[in-house]
Amino acid sequence: MSSLRLLRQAACSARTFSTSASSRRDIVQELYIKELKAYKPSPVAKDAHLGAVKPFSPIQPPKPPTLPVDLATELAAYDAAEPTTTGESAATSSAGEFGQGAEAFLTFLEADVKPAEAHH
16 A cells, blocks of 8 residues: 555656646747737828839820811812822832832742851
């Protein structure tokens, strides 16, 4: 029986370590919560946005085009002008730009390409 009594006393003494509320508190958490409660944000000035935001200005609507004052004269001049046909302008531009015309250009494309000589 004495051994049973010793085991009970040992078990009771082993469980009697400090479990009070003061030892279980978290010091870092308490400091953090205290600082959060004490924080007072500085008031924002009413004109704080002036440097970061452009003032709003609505888009000006476009002005409608105006007709010329002497519209009848301009229309008469347009009617009197001689129209140019596309056939005449194409023939003159192709002969001027490509030399002798399309046949010469096709002959040039079909010609054999001479290989470049190797330099020694």
